Amino acid sequence: MKAGSLTVVGLGPGNPDQMSPEAAAAVTAAEDFFGYFPYIDRLNLRPDQRRHASDNREELARARAALEMAAGGGKVCVVSGGDPGVFAMAAAVCEAIDEGPALWREIDFSVVPGITAMLAVAAKAGAPLGHDFCAISLSNNLKPWDVIEKRLIAAATAGFVMAFYNPISKARPHQLGEAFDILRTHLPGSVPVIFGRAAGRPDEVIRIVPLAEATGDMADMATCVIVGTAETRVIERENQRPIVYSPRYFRGTGA
Amino acid sequence: MKAGSLTVVGLGPGNPDQMSPEAAAAVTAAEDFFGYFPYIDRLNLRPDQRRHASDNREELARARAALEMAAGGGKVCVVSGGDPGVFAMAAAVCEAIDEGPALWREIDFSVVPGITAMLAVAAKAGAPLGHDFCAISLSNNLKPWDVIEKRLIAAATAGFVMAFYNPISKARPHQLGEAFDILRTHLPGSVPVIFGRAAGRPDEVIRIVPLAEATGDMADMATCVIVGTAETRVIERENQRPIVYSPRYFRGTGA
Structure with a gap:
């Protein structure tokens, strides 16, 4: 089976006008959303888009669950406040890929930057x-x-x-x-x-x-x-x- | 006479989809644009919006010209690649305000952040x-x-x-x-x-x-x-x- 995609998206610091069009497009394209619940709550998701919200302290478990779903062919979005690469979810997802099964390296992985705090x-x-x-x-x-x-x-x-x-x-x-x-x-x-x-x-x-x-x-x-x-x-x-x-x-x- | 406004706007790293809606709105609202010419060229300005493009090494002179126009009542935009606060135009404008006439401190001054390189x-x-x-x-x-x-x-x-x-x-x-x-x-x-x-x-x-x-x-x-x-x-x-x-x-x- 072909692996799916996982995009880590930076929503910016909280003002919706500071979220990039690129981030908005990545949200529109995804089907399954993983993230800390207040970030997921910022999104206007469609009824066909699924939420997998979790607590803030479960970053590595969340990253693994998201990768598991992407490896199964899903179009997965991991949402992050600010920029995902600055003390946020991108490094946690990379850590999980590094320590995870070989299949996770085949996932189409990308990071969408954002304005950090x-x-x-x-x-x-x-x-x-x-x-x-x-x-x-x-x-x-x-x-x-x-x-x-x-x-x-x-x-x-x-x-x-x-x-x-x-x-x-x-x-x-x-x-x-x-x-x-x-x-x-x-x-x-x-x-x-x-x-x-x-x-x-x-x-x-x-x-x-x-x-x-x-x-x-x-x-x-x-x-x-x-x-x-x-x-x-x-x-x-x-x-x-x-x-x-x-x-x-x-x-x-x-x- | 009442002083005008000066906004230093970050256009992001170059991909138009990485420019925030807040930055786009600031560009729409302004009348006079100062900046390094490739950044000014990125904007789709209306015929009534005026360009004051300059070379990259003239940051302080550009900041002073922009402040002068804002002090005269203008709605001025200083454009910057990336984020204006990271090795870009925001500090140059602040330096000019610090060393300039008292009137420049009355200008409605703001900075719109962007995704830095x-x-x-x-x-x-x-x-x-x-x-x-x-x-x-x-x-x-x-x-x-x-x-x-x-x-x-x-x-x-x-x-x-x-x-x-x-x-x-x-x-x-x-x-x-x-x-x-x-x-x-x-x-x-x-x-x-x-x-x-x-x-x-x-x-x-x-x-x-x-x-x-x-x-x-x-x-x-x-x-x-x-x-x-x-x-x-x-x-x-x-x-x-x-x-x-x-x-x-x-x-x-x-x-």
Whole structure:
């Protein structure tokens, strides 16, 4: 039997106007949908399209179920918020293919990119990712905390802007506060920190505070946190939110 | 007189199906368009919409001209490839506002995010950005080479996947080759390197080679280069391009 297809689709950060036409077309073409239930709920599926929604923490099991169905000839779509390649479903599906039966390598596998959270949050703040930057997941479910700590120090001392994904959860309430404590020993207290939640959606919250005042309880699991560098600047404006940007040129301020 | 508006719009990596509906709506709403001419040429502008195309190296002058027009009451759009906040026009506009007259801070300023090149290239390869990663511009027009070198070493030794923007140009033919030489002293030669050009367009080229064999002449100025880590894996397949992915979990392989 010929294997079917599996497409991992990025729906963007939540505002339907930020989902690409390519992603919309991939959704129209698929028959079976796997994903975290709030992402599946965003889609206007037809009655003939089947939903296989699951909890957020079951990524590998979900990937395997989707691959199993694709290997049987199905037209399968795995849905992801933001971009599927950034702390989302694409890597989980690849892991499952790597460890799975040979047949899974015959599946017509593709990934449709999307706008990832840090880009949507950065756009609302100005251009905080305007020079070299990095993206770090603060979840220590999949890597030890000392690796995260090492990466935070490397990024801060080398002058990368940082975007934090998975900054905090009920099971991991202390990571973000600890990360700020570590960064305060390597960066000036004036460095701007942006907390972005639901960027581009009606319930959007964008908050800008200096690193010296940043605390873990300013974020929840749906927040993307961006930490500037000593080069990052804030432009104050009357009656409008300040603009935060990281200049393209290197001045050599601070560190 | 009341100031007008200026929106910096990300058109995505080149495939029109990867441009968001939000970006399309921003283009429809604007009257004057500033940008690098190939980006302006991508738009289907109406006869009443005005083009102010310019060369790629005139970013700050272009930003000032756009702000000047917006300050005079215009509905101005600055167009950018990919995402405007990632090595593109958003930071240049912010720099101009920061250094410009007070009136420019009254402009209704916004940024519309887009899919940036590294996400489009990563999607074509699998999930190479599947764990912590960074984005580095290899252009030393705006920062000294020793800063770039320091960031390359920091990223390699801390285990970040790297995406290189502006890897090479006629004026800077040696940077990418030097970057690979530096990385070879810190990473195993087997680490996969992805060269992605025109991802998602008819002339797309995706090439995957081990770091040991990567050379500067494998890229041109329109290429986005992704360098994995010791954790990054390649899944070989029959009759299909290999899949490259960086696992979400940290194994502690290599460095």
